[in-house]
Amino acid sequence: MNTEERVGNPDQEWLEKARNGDDDAFTRLVETYQNPVYNLCYRMLGEGTAAEDAAQETFWRAYQNLKRYDQERSFITWLLSIAAHYCIDQQRKKRLPIFELDEFPDIDLMDATIPNPEKELGQSQEKEALHLLINELNPQDRATVILKYWYDCSEDEISKMLSLTVSAVKSRLHRSRRQLAEMMMSGEYQFVSDRRTHESPAL
Numbered sequence: 001m002n003t004e005e006r007v008g009n010p011d012q013e014w015l016e017k018a019r020n021g022d023d024d025a026f027t028r029l030v031e032t033y034q035n036p037v038y039n040l041c042y043r044m045l046g047e048g049t050a051a052e053d054a055a056q057e058t059f060w061r062a063y064q065n066l067k068r069y070d071q072e073r074s075f076i077t078w079l080l081s082i083a084a085h086y087c088i089d090q091q092r093k094k095r096l097p098i099f100e101l102d103e104f105p106d107i108d109l110m111d112a113t114i115p116n117p118e119k120e121l122g123q124s125q126e127k128e129a130l131h132l133l134i135n136e137l138n139p140q141d142r143a144t145v146i147l148k149y150w151y152d153c154s155e156d157e158i159s160k161m162l163s164l165t166v167s168a169v170k171s172r173l174h175r176s177r178r179q180l181a182e183m184m185m186s187g188e189y190q191f192v193s194d195r196r197t198h199e200s201p202a203l
Helices: 003-007 010-021 021-046 047-064 076-092 123-134 139-149 156-161 166-186
Strands: none
Touching: 003 021, 010 021, 021 047, 021 139, 047 076, 076 139, 076 156, 123 139, 139 156, 139 166, 156 166
């Protein structure tokens, strides 16, 4: 299921009115998509106030560039792309220590001695483990993992959203799953039993 199907198609009338300068119509679009945009920003930045600021900036940039929006493209995918790029820039400006996936030695997930995340964890548990993992990834890798596992974006969608090749997206996803397997083996993995109370349910 793609991102557009998960949150529903935008009302084309609202979108067309917004493109023609109707602020009320754009407000309706914001109300429709504010949760998925905020949740992406929150998972990228890890802090509520920063996520709210990033979501507001995302919609402001969308508003400014609405006439340039390609109507052949999914509207929610376009919004999430704006949000992801903004959050990546914000993380890079902080210059915080980050974990580079390329620094991690290869682990063969087909090795019978290594836990297989898909077999060992249920879907919800796997996402909890991935939530711990993304805090250690560099900004672009973090966006790739979030878009794949929380928004069900295809590798082709992610490549377009983040201006990466499809092979680069596959590499980042593969390496993140190897790191997840290592976390499980090392005992670093712990369940996150409670959702943050101020985070909106992911759509």
